[in-house]
Amino acid sequence: EDQVTQSPEALRLQEGESSSLNCSYTVSGLRGLFWYRQDPGKGPEFLFTLYSAGEEKEKERLKATLTKKESFLHITAPKPEDSATYLCAVVSGSARQLTFGSGTQLTVLP
């Protein structure tokens, strides 16, 4: 059974204070690892897909990396508008269903 664990559960940063969110996974045959951002009362917003170890993707202040066991979402010089819950999910084998982690609630203070 696929398992996804995100840490920390919650993270409070000062504006401009860079940090990383962790997503550890245990799957049989990783097809893809996904990062989403979710604001309160809204559906998840797609951020990145990573397919193989060593892959990196960037978007504005966010950078996602992938190893064989975990993924990191690096946030550089965050702003208050980056405050949200960040969700990690995997797809494995022949299935198309996403297996989600419990999320990291990020708060960036001005």
Added chain:
Amino acid sequence: GAVVSQHPSWVICKSGTSVKIECRSLDFQATTMFWYRQFPKQSLMLMATSNEGSKATYEQGVEKDKFLINHASLTLSTLTVTSAHPEDSSFYICSAFDTRSSYEQYFGPGTRLTVT
């Protein structure tokens, strides 16, 4: 990126009535859509997989007679909550699998259901 819409965005209904929620892929065809339920401060829980032209596949513990799913076209899936009860109150989110983008899924904005 691909856009998925949901309607309505929120609904209040009385106990015992049925509510239909629509999920549409606006700029792509989706042979597969998924329905999730989310409780406050929790992650998304997959309820069912909806495949165009065939019966939905429900996750363990999800009552298929209570949560009716119909995927009538390549751009539309509907979730009907039948004989709703207060415990069915939740945030329902759909996602659509874009076959053009490998395994990427795009989510709708969600529907807040409140049963009184």
